Amino acid sequence: MTPTDGSSSESGPDVREVDLVVLGAGPGGEAIASGAAAAGLEVVVVDRHLVGGECPYYGCIPSKMMVRAADALAEAGRVPQLAGDATVVPSWAPVHARIRDEATTDWDDSVAVDRLVDAGATVHHGIGRLAGTGRVTVELPDGSAGPTYEARRGVVLNVGTRPAAPPVEGLADTPYWTNREAVRTETVPGSLVVLGGGPIGSEMAQTFARFGSRVTVVQHGERLLGGDEPEASAVLAEVFAHEGIRVMTGAELTRASYADGTFTLTLGTGDELTADQLLVAAGRTPNLDDVGLETVGLDPTARTVETDERMRAGERLWAIGDITGKGAYTHVSMYQSAVALADVTGAEHAPARYHAVPHTTFTDPEVGGVGLTEQAARDAGLRVRVGTTPLEASSRGFTHGPGARGVIKLVEDADRGVLVGATAAGPAGGEILGLLALAVHAEVPVETLRTMIYAYPTFHRAIETALGELA
Numbered sequence: 088m089t090p091t092d093g094s095s096s097e098s099g100p101d102v103r104e105v106d107l108v109v110l111g112a113g114p115g116g117e118a119i120a121s122g123a124a125a126a127g128l129e130v131v132v133v134d135r136h137l138v139g140g141e142c143p144y145y146g147c148i149p150s151k152m153m154v155r156a157a158d159a160l161a162e163a164g165r166v167p168q169l170a171g172d173a174t175v176v177p178s179w180a181p182v183h184a185r186i187r188d189e190a191t192t193d194w195d196d197s198v199a200v201d202r203l204v205d206a207g208a209t210v211h212h213g214i215g216r217l218a219g220t221g222r223v224t225v226e227l228p229d230g231s232a233g234p235t236y237e238a239r240r241g242v243v244l245n246v247g248t249r250p251a252a253p254p255v256e257g258l259a260d261t262p263y264w265t266n267r268e269a270v271r272t273e274t275v276p277g278s279l280v281v282l283g284g285g286p287i288g289s290e291m292a293q294t295f296a297r298f299g300s301r302v303t304v305v306q307h308g309e310r311l312l313g314g315d316e317p318e319a320s321a322v323l324a325e326v327f328a329h330e331g332i333r334v335m336t337g338a339e340l341t342r343a344s345y346a347d348g349t350f351t352l353t354l355g356t357g358d359e360l361t362a363d364q365l366l367v368a369a370g371r372t373p374n375l376d377d378v379g380l381e382t383v384g385l386d387p388t389a390r391t392v393e394t395d396e397r398m399r400a401g402e403r404l405w406a407i408g409d410i411t412g413k414g415a416y417t418h419v420s421m422y423q424s425a426v427a428l429a430d431v432t433g434a435e436h437a438p439a440r441y442h443a444v445p446h447t448t449f450t451d452p453e454v455g456g457v458g459l460t461e462q463a464a465r466d467a468g469l470r471v472r473v474g475t476t477p478l479e480a481s482s483r484g485f486t487h488g489p490g491a492r493g494v495i496k497l498v499e500d501a502d503r504g505v506l507v508g509a510t511a512a513g514p515a516g517g518e519i520l521g522l523l524a525l526a527v528h529a530e531v532p533v534e535t536l537r538t539m540i541y542a543y544p545t546f547h548r549a550i551e552t553a554l555g556e557l558a
């Protein structure tokens with residue numbers, strides 16, 4: 088099928104039959120669309136914004152370019168302790184240029200669209216909505232009705248999330264940033280308040296602080312990275328304090344206003360903060376409220392769409408990505424995409440399992456985690472043993488010197504003798520995590536992990552020490 092912008096004709100709605108409609112094209116949606124088209128199916132993709140979704144344009148990729156630059160500055164700052172003198176004058180210009188030119192082609196998805204078209208798919212920019220089983224309507228960018236599709240095999244829902252706007256008085260009237268504005272900025276604010284100390288807030292707070300911004304994190308919860316192990320949060324809080332980032336925990340923003348280039352932010356305690364910019368990173372809202380879920384018997388007010396182990400969410404309906412609530416990560420979206428593609432095309436595939444979902448927050452130290460935290464394992468009723476060791480106490484940590492803070496924590500199901508969760512916080516924590524993710528995924532017996540030889544002096548060798556601490 089050739090690309091088309093389609094429209095209703097005067098003789099009535101333009102209804103077209105195809106094999107598969109991918110509604111929302113995040114990373115997983117893009118992948119399943121090209122996979123299904125390569126398998127010979129007639130595929131239509133509908134995306135209201137940029138094909139590829141949040142990750143390449145506003146999420147993972149631009150934010151990791153920012154982190155990379157900030158880490159380079161931090162490493163330069165460690166030279167005096169390690170290797171003499173280094174003078175660095177931070178400049179945001181190369182960061183912005185890499186994001187604009189290399190990562191996002193100035194927030195233009197033509198390359199992604201062309202890739203899909205070359206694979207044989209039809210792509211619409213527009214709002215897609217379910218209109219009953221296997222049926223999708225398209226509203227074109229100018230507000231006119233596009234074609235309606237009847238999908239013989241069905242519909243893949245991959246509509247993702249948008250930044251949540253917390254109900255703070257006055258906030259909507261201020262020019263606050265979300266991740267979308269933060270990755271597009273051409274300048275670094277002199278001072279920045281970050282609302283939210285989750286992965287987005289933590290990565291961005293440290294990045295802008297390393298580029299010279301005076302940063303305050305206002306965090307509702309009791310600690311940074313509340314979904315991770317408390318030991319990892321503690322390490323990060325120490326590093327943030329050392330780098331001059333103020334972290335206010337248990338703090339609630341109640342009022343926001345903006346005048347003459349300054350944000351004034353009132354906290355529940357009555358305390359007032361002022362800053363040049365406010366970045367709201369307080370979670371995500373699923374794009375499920377305007378996608379016609381009610382037409383297929385699903386709840387449009389739900390935060391997630393329930394799926395089975397084949398990613399089926401209903402009759403001729405699959406759901407993948409953040410909306411499934413199995414981990415808002417690109418790798419989960421891609422994993423689910425492969426499972427759903429196999430189901431759509433009738434190929435063999437192992438059913439989806441989530442016992443070993445890994446994640447890494449790319450702060451410095453990186454915080455990697457897989458499977459259950461100690462608390463989650465206890466809440467699940469497991470008999471738990473944990474082993475913990477500081478990374479800087481390892482031989483590699485000692486030789487590394489500045490910037491070696493970190494922790495390895497292992498969570499064992501003592502009855503089965505396997506790891507059900509693990510954390511690797513430290514330099515390259517996300518890379519150390521690889522070994523642990525394999526152990527949790529493959530349920531490698533702890534006794535087998537103890538017989539392994541761990542290269543000396545690597546960071547991952549600290550896993551052996553943590554195994555020795557399991558108690």
Ligand SMILES: Cc1cc2nc3c(=O)[nH]c(=O)nc-3n(C[C@H](O)[C@H](O)[C@H](O)COP(=O)(O)OP(=O)(O)OC[C@H]3O[C@@H](n4cnc5c(N)ncnc54)[C@H](O)[C@@H]3O)c2cc1C
Pocket residue numbers: 110111112113114115116133134135136137138139140141142145146147148150151213214215216245246247248266287374377378407408409410414415416417418419420449
């Ligand atoms: C700042 C930031 C950093 C991140 N860093 C990482 C990271 O390092 N590693 C990682 O694994 N994950 C990271 N993530 C998360 C990652 O971006 C998401 O998990 C990933 O994009 C997968 O999301 P998704 O496929 O569910 O949908 P999304 O990427 O949100 O894509 C959904 C698509 O659906 C479209 N859409 C929505 N509604 C409609 C509709 N009605 N009709 C048509 N189209 C519609 C949207 O325009 C969008 O293109 C980060 C996220 C953010 C915000």
Ligand SMILES: NC(=O)c1ccc[n+]([C@@H]2O[C@H](COP(=O)([O-])OP(=O)(O)OC[C@H]3O[C@@H](n4cnc5c(N)ncnc54)[C@H](O)[C@@H]3O)[C@@H](O)[C@H]2O)c1
Pocket residue numbers: 253282283284285286287288290305306307308312313338339340368369370371414415416446447448449
């Ligand atoms: N490296 C990565 O893999 C990566 C990076 C960024 C984002 N992500 C994904 O994107 C998701 C969204 O990230 P996020 O950081 O926005 O969400 P989050 O839900 O993980 O964290 C939001 C934080 O904001 C706090 N918060 C919420 N409302 C608040 C308020 N009114 N005042 C103060 N604090 C408030 C919460 O306590 C929480 O700690 C993550 O869960 C993750 O799955 C992944």
